[in-house]
Amino acid sequence: MTGPVLELDRISKQFGDNLANHDISLNLAKGEIVALLGENGAGKTTLMSILFGHYMPDSGKVTVMGRELPPGKPRAAIRAGVGMVHQHFSLAPNLTVLENVMTGTESLWLPASNAAAGRKKLLEISERFGLKVDPDARLGDLSVGEQQRVEILKALYNDARILVLDEPTAVLTRIEADKLFSTLKDMARQGLSLIFISHKLDEVMATADRIVVLRGGKLVAERKREETSKAELAELMVGRAVKRPVRDASTPGEVVLEAIGVTVRTGGVDRLKSVDFRLRAGEVLGIIGVSGNGQATLAQLLSGTAQRSAGSLVLFGEETADLTVADAVTSGIGRIPEDRNREGVIGEMTIWENAILERLSRFSRLGLVDRKAGVAFAARIIQAFDVRGGSPTSRVRLLSGGNMQKLILGRNLIEPPRILLAAQPARGLDEGAVAAVHQRILEARRAGTAILLISEDLDEVMALADRIQAIVGGRLSPSLDAEDADARSLGLMMAGEWEEREVVDAV
Amino acid sequence: MRFERREHRPAALVVAAPMIAVAAALAVAGVLIALAGAPVLEAYWKILTSAFGSRLSVTETLTRASPLILTGLAAAVAFRARLWNIGGEGQFYLGAIAVAAASARLFDGWSSAAQIPLLFIIGAVAGMLLLLVPLWLRLRFSVDEVVTTLLLNFVSLLFVSMLIDGVLKDPLAFGWPQSEAVDAAARLPKLLTRSRLHIGLVMAVAIAFAIHFVQSRTVFGVRSRAAGLNPTSAVFAGVPLGRTLVIVAMISGGLAGLAGTIEVLGVKGYVTSDLSPGYGYSGIVVAMLANLNPLGVVLAALFTAAMFVGADGMSRSVGIPTYIADVTVALSLLSMLIAVFFTQYRIRR
Ligand SMILES: Nc1ncnc2c1ncn2[C@@H]1O[C@H](COP(=O)(O)OP(=O)(O)OP(=O)(O)O)[C@@H](O)[C@H]1O
Ligand SMILES: [Mg+2]
Numbered sequence: 001m002t003g004p005v006l007e008l009d010r011i012s013k014q015f016g017d018n019l020a021n022h023d024i025s026l027n028l029a030k031g032e033i034v035a036l037l038g039e040n041g042a043g044k045t046t047l048m049s050i051l052f053g054h055y056m057p058d059s060g061k062v063t064v065m066g067r068e069l070p071p072g073k074p075r076a077a078i079r080a081g082v083g084m085v086h087q088h089f090s091l092a093p094n095l096t097v098l099e100n101v102m103t104g105t106e107s108l109w110l111p112a113s114n115a116a117a118g119r120k121k122l123l124e125i126s127e128r129f130g131l132k133v134d135p136d137a138r139l140g141d142l143s144v145g146e147q148q149r150v151e152i153l154k155a156l157y158n159d160a161r162i163l164v165l166d167e168p169t170a171v172l173t174r175i176e177a178d179k180l181f182s183t184l185k186d187m188a189r190q191g192l193s194l195i196f197i198s199h200k201l202d203e204v205m206a207t208a209d210r211i212v213v214l215r216g217g218k219l220v221a222e223r224k225r226e227e228t229s230k231a232e233l234a235e236l237m238v239g240r241a242v243k244r245p246v247r248d249a250s251t252p253g254e255v256v257l258e259a260i261g262v263t264v265r266t267g268g269v270d271r272l273k274s275v276d277f278r279l280r281a282g283e284v285l286g287i288i289g290v291s292g293n294g295q296a297t298l299a300q301l302l303s304g305t306a307q308r309s310a311g312s313l314v315l316f317g318e319e320t321a322d323l324t325v326a327d328a329v330t331s332g333i334g335r336i337p338e339d340r341n342r343e344g345v346i347g348e349m350t351i352w353e354n355a356i357l358e359r360l361s362r363f364s365r366l367g368l369v370d371r372k373a374g375v376a377f378a379a380r381i382i383q384a385f386d387v388r389g390g391s392p393t394s395r396v397r398l399l400s401g402g403n404m405q406k407l408i409l410g411r412n413l414i415e416p417p418r419i420l421l422a423a424q425p426a427r428g429l430d431e432g433a434v435a436a437v438h439q440r441i442l443e444a445r446r447a448g449t450a451i452l453l454i455s456e457d458l459d460e461v462m463a464l465a466d467r468i469q470a471i472v473g474g475r476l477s478p479s480l481d482a483e484d485a486d487a488r489s490l491g492l493m494m495a496g497e498w499e500e501r502e503v504v505d506a507v
Numbered sequence: 508m509r510f511e512r513r514e515h516r517p518a519a520l521v522v523a524a525p526m527i528a529v530a531a532a533l534a535v536a537g538v539l540i541a542l543a544g545a546p547v548l549e550a551y552w553k554i555l556t557s558a559f560g561s562r563l564s565v566t567e568t569l570t571r572a573s574p575l576i577l578t579g580l581a582a583a584v585a586f587r588a589r590l591w592n593i594g595g596e597g598q599f600y601l602g603a604i605a606v607a608a609a610s611a612r613l614f615d616g617w618s619s620a621a622q623i624p625l626l627f628i629i630g631a632v633a634g635m636l637l638l639l640v641p642l643w644l645r646l647r648f649s650v651d652e653v654v655t656t657l658l659l660n661f662v663s664l665l666f667v668s669m670l671i672d673g674v675l676k677d678p679l680a681f682g683w684p685q686s687e688a689v690d691a692a693a694r695l696p697k698l699l700t701r702s703r704l705h706i707g708l709v710m711a712v713a714i715a716f717a718i719h720f721v722q723s724r725t726v727f728g729v730r731s732r733a734a735g736l737n738p739t740s741a742v743f744a745g746v747p748l749g750r751t752l753v754i755v756a757m758i759s760g761g762l763a764g765l766a767g768t769i770e771v772l773g774v775k776g777y778v779t780s781d782l783s784p785g786y787g788y789s790g791i792v793v794a795m796l797a798n799l800n801p802l803g804v805v806l807a808a809l810f811t812a813a814m815f816v817g818a819d820g821m822s823r824s825v826g827i828p829t830y831i832a833d834v835t836v837a838l839s840l841l842s843m844l845i846a847v848f849f850t851q852y853r854i855r856r
Contacts, residue, residue: 008561305742325745335743343743349734357733358744371724 003066004270005193006082006162011060013043013049015398018389020046021057021394022217028162028193033184035208036197037237039430040402041388042214044197045087048164052084053077064162079127083155087166087197087401093140097133098122101154124179125156129187143292149214152183163187165196167401169203170428173291174456181207199402199430201230213237219485238432244462245439253281255314256419256450257302262311264297271297274311275476277469279419284441285479286452286465288458289494294474295454296338299423302452303335316418334417336408338424338454340401344408347397351387352378354396355411381410386436402426405437416447422481423454438464458490472496521850526584528846532839539834545825554835557820558813564820566702570774570804571812574599574783576711577766578790579797580718581634585759587722587799589735590752594641594656595763596787597663598634600778602764603771604667605633607778608675610689619692621776626693627768634764635757637663642756646749660787668780677777686778695773707769712805714762719801731755763787784815792840796847814839 004027013021022041028034036044049055051062056072063069064080077084091100102118119135126133131149139147148168155163165184169177181203184194188209198204205212211228213221213236221236235241257279264272272294279285289295300306301313304325313320315331328335335358337343345354352371355378356363363374378392387406389399396404405428412420422441426434441464445451455461461468468485470477470493477498480489492498533554539546558568578595585592606626641655671677672684695705722728733741734751742748766786771778771855793811797803818832 152835304745325743329745341789342737342739344740346733346737346740349733353733357729357741357746359727360726360745367725367727369724369726370731460803 004028006064008047008051009048009061011057013046013050013055013057016426017216021050021497024214024219026212026219028195030193031191033194033196033207033209035204035211036195037204037211037233037250038214038216039237040433041400043217044214045166045400047214048166048195048197049086051077051164057303076270078158081159081161083158083160083163085148085155085163085168091139091147094138096136096138097150098135099490100139101157113323115302118157122157124325125153129156131183144171145173148172160192162193165194167197167199167428169198169200175290177203186291199428201233201431202484204233205230208391209382234431237430241273242431242435244463245365245442247284247442247445247466250445252283252466253448255279256281258314260312260314261306262301262313264301264306265309266297266306270286271474272301273474277476277479279450279452281450281465282443282445282448284453284464286461286468287452287454287471288456288468288490289471291456293471295423295471298471299338299375299421299454302328302333302421303337325358332349332418334412334420336412336420336422336425340404340408345396345404348395350393351382351390351396351407352392353405355381377447381407381414402430402433405429407434409437409440413444416449418449420449422446422451422458425453426457426460458487513851516850524846524850525843528842529839532835532842535838536831536835539831540813543827543831545827550821550825551826553682553821553842554817556658557824558817563702564622564816566704568809568813569708570693570703571806572814573708573711573773574766574770574803575784575789575793575808575812576715576764576805577769578786579793580715580801581671581759581762581809582791582794583799583801583804584718584762585755586794587735588731588752588755590755590759591653592638592656592756592759593791594638594652594787595790596783596785597660597769598760598763599639599787600663600667601767602630603767603778604670604686606630606768606771607686607689609674610693611687614693615690617692622690622693623695623772630764630768631761632764634762634767635760638756638760639753642752646752664774664780665846667778671778684780688777689772691763693772694776695769703774705769705773707773710769715801715805722801725753727754732759763790788854796840796843798847804847810843811840816835
C-alpha cells in the first residue's frame with residue numbers, strides 16, 4: 001500500500017459558538033510519527049476525539065487505509081485499527097491488566113480458553129514491543145507509567161495500526177518518558193503510524209518525523225523535523241516569539257517557614273524522613289527529584305492534607321500544631337496541587353464555585369454563599385490569567401486541560417499569598433502559558449511571596465529557583481545555591497549522591 | 508450508539524419528553540388491559556378521573572404525595588453527596604413506630620401544641636439514627652452503605668413487626684398486629700374537612716423549598732455537592748468530608764423518619780406492617796425522576812402519587828387484577844426516567 005494510512009479531510013467542529021476545529025486536513029503515512037502541537041484549547045484533543053469517534057464532526061471525514069470511517073463510532077475506529085491513549089486514562093483500577101486489556105473487545109462471558117488465548121496474545125505483544133507487564137497485576141497497584149503501558153498494550157491488542165497518544169508524557173517521569181519514546185520509535189520502525197500530542201518541544205524535536213501545529217482551531221503550519229527548530233515551533237504555536245523569563249537577583253527576607261526533622265508517615269510507611277528546609281520571603285526554593293520520591297507527601301504536608309508524625313514546623317516564626325487546610329488557606333498559603341483533575345478542580349461545578357471553594361468562609365456571610373462576589377472573583381481570574389473557553393458560570397469540565405491549570409493558578413495568585421506551594425505548576429501547559437506562569441511566579445517572588453517549587457523539569461527549576469534541594473526516597477538533600485548548580489551537580493543530587501558524601505565526610 | 512451530554516436543554520424537549528413518556532407507558536399498559544378483557548379507552552379515562560376527577564380523588568393524590576415528597580427529598584439529598592441511602596423504607600418505619608410509641612406511652616394526655624412538635628423531632632431522630640449506623644461503618648471501615656442501608660430496611664421492618672405484635676400491640680385490635688392508636692391530640696390538623704389531607708403536605712412542600720435554598724445558597728450545600736462530586740478535590744479545598752456526610756445523613760434519615768411520622772399522625776393513627784406501600788423505595792424513584800432537584804421532587808412525587816391512585820382506581824372500576832395497576836405504575840415511572848435521561852443526553856450514532 002502506498003497511500004496514507006490515515007486522512008483527516010476538512011474536519012470542523014463547533015461547541016456552542018466556540019470553533020474548536022476549523023477545516024483541518026491532515027494525513028499520516030505508514031511508519032510515520034507526527035507530533036500535534038498547539039496552545040491550550042487549540043483543539044488538539046477535540047481533533048483526536050473526532051478521529052477516534054468520540055465526537056461527531058460537524059463536517060469533514062476520516063479515512064483509514066482508504067476506507068471512510070462512519071462518524072462518531074469508536075468501535076468502528078477500533079476495528080479499522082485506530083488505538084487511542086487518552087489524556088486521562090480510562091482503565092478500571094480494580095481489574096487485572098489482562099482483564100483491562102480484554103474488556104471492550106471480547107464478549108463479556110469469555111470462556112477460560114479465550115482468556116488463555118488473550119494472555120498469550122498479550123504476552124506476545126509485550127515481548128515484541130518490549131512493553132513488560134504482569135498480566136495478573138491489579139491495575140490500581142501499578143504506577144502511572146505502567147498504567148500507561150497497559151493503555152498502549154490495550155490498543156495494540158486490538159490490532160491498532162494507528163496509535164494516538166494525547167499528552168502521554170504529562171504524567172511520566174523523565175526516565176519513563178525516554179523509555180516511552182524509544183518504544184514509540186520502535187513501533188514506527190515495525191510499521192505502525194503514530195500521532196502524539198505534546199507541549200514539550202524537546203521531545204517533539206527528538207521523536208517526530210513531522211510536526212503539525214494548531215492554533216485557535218486551525219491548522220497553521222506543518223513542518224518536517226529537519227526543517228524546523230524549537231524556537232520556530234514555539235512561535236508558530238503562540239503566534240509570537242516566546243521566551244521563558246528568568247529570575248533576577250534579589251535579597252530574600254525573613255524565614256517564613258522552617259521544617260526541622262519532619263517525618264510524615266502514611267499507610268505505615270515513612271514517606272518523608274526527617275526532612276529539613278527553610279523558606280524565606282521573596283525567594284524560590286526548588287525541590288527536584290524523580291517523581292514518586294516523596295514530592296506528593298511534601299506537598300500534602302504544606303497543603304494541610306497530611307500531618308507530620310515527628311519533627312516541627314515553624315510557620316511565620318511560630319511553632320504550629322497540625323496544619324489543616326483551613327489553617328493553610330487562612331494563614332496565606334497558596335496551593336497548586338500536582339494533579340489538577342483529582343485534587344485541583346471539580347469538573348461538574350462551575351468556574352466560580354471552583355474559584356472560591358477553598359475560601360468559602362471569605363465568600364459567605366452567616367453560612368450563605370455570596371454568589372455575586374464569587375462570580376466577580378472568578379471573572380477577575382479569567383481576565384487576569386487569560387482563562388479561555390468559559391465564563392464564571394460555565395462548568396469547569398468544559399475547559400481544556402491547560403485552561404483549568406490557569407484557573408487554579410489564578411485563584412492562588414490573584415492576591416499574592418505569603419507562601420506559595422507550586423507542585424508541577426507548568427505541567428500540561430503550552431509554551432506561551434508556561435512563560436506566563438513563570439512570569440507570575442517571579443512576580444509573586446518580587447512581591448515577597450516565599451515559593452516552594454516542586455518540579456521534575458530541571459530547566460524550570462534552574463530558571464526560577466534561588467536555591468535547590470533534591471528529594472530522594474523521602475529525604476531532602478542540603479540546599480545548593482542556584483549559582484553553583486549545573487546539570488551535573490543536580491544529576492548527582494537527584495541520584496542521592498549527597499548522602500554518600502556525608503558518610504565519607506564523617507569517616 | 509452513544510450518549511452525549513447536552514449542554515443546553517431545549518425547552519420544547521423538556522415539555523414534550525414527559526408527555527411522550529406517559530403516552531408510551533399507557534400504550535403498553537393498554538395492551539395488558541385489553542388482554543385482561545377490559546375496555547382500554549375507558550381504563551385510561553378512569554386513571555385520569557381516579558387521580559384528579561373529584562374532590563376526593565384530588566385529596567387522595569395529595570395525601571399520597573405528602574410522604575413521597577419527604578422520602579424523595581431524603582434520597583435526593585443523600586444522593587447529591589454520593590451517600591447511597593437505600594434505607595428510606597426502614598427509616599420511615601422506625602420514625603413511625605417511634606412516634607406511635609412516644610405518643611401512646613409518654614405523651615398521653617398532653618396538648619397538641621406540646622406533643623406534635625416533639626413527635627416530629629422524635630420521628631426524625633429515629634430515622635437519623637438508623638442512617639448514622641451505616642454511615643459510621645462506611646467512614647470507619649469503608650463498608651458499602653448500599654448494602655447496609657438496604658439490609659437495615661428488613662431489620663427495621665422486622666423490629667416494628669415484633670413491637671406491634673408484642674409490647675406495643677393494641678389490645679383492642681382483635682388480635683391483629685397493630686400498634687396502640689396515637690393520642691387524639693397527636694393527630695395532625697386536617698387541611699380540608701371531609702378528607703384525609705393533613706398539614707403534612709404543607710410541611711413537606713415547605714421543606715422542599717428549604718432544602719433547595721440550603722443546597723443552592725449555603726456553604727453547607729456547596730460543600731456537600733463538592734463532597735459528592737469529587738471527594739479528593741473537596742478534601743484538598745478543605746471540605747470536612749466526614750462532618751459533611753454526617754450532616755447529610757442526619758437530614759436524609761431525618762426526612763425519611765418524618766415521612767413515617769406524618770403518615771402515622773396524619774393518616775393512619777397507628778402503625779401496621781403495611782403502613783407504607785413502599786414509600787421509602789418509591790422515594791428513590793421520585794428523586795431520580797426529579798434529577799435530585801428538591802423542587803423537582805415535589806412534582807415527581809405528585810406524578811408518582813397520581814399514578815398510584817389513578818391506576819389503583821382504574822383496576823377497581825374496570826375490574827381487572829391489581830397487578831396490572833402495579834405494572835402500569837412501574838411502566839410509567841420507568842418511561843418517565845428514560846424521558847428525563849433524554850432531556851439531559853442526546854444520542855449520537
Ligand atoms: N465537550 C465540550 N463542550 C464544549 N466545549 C468544549 C468541549 N470540549 C472541548 N471544548 C472546548 O473546545 C476547545 C478545544 O479544546 P481541546 O480540549 O481540544 O483543547 P486542547 O488543544 O486539547 O488543549 P490542552 O492542551 O489544554 O489539552 C476549548 O476551548 C474547550 O473549552
Ligand atoms: Mg487536550
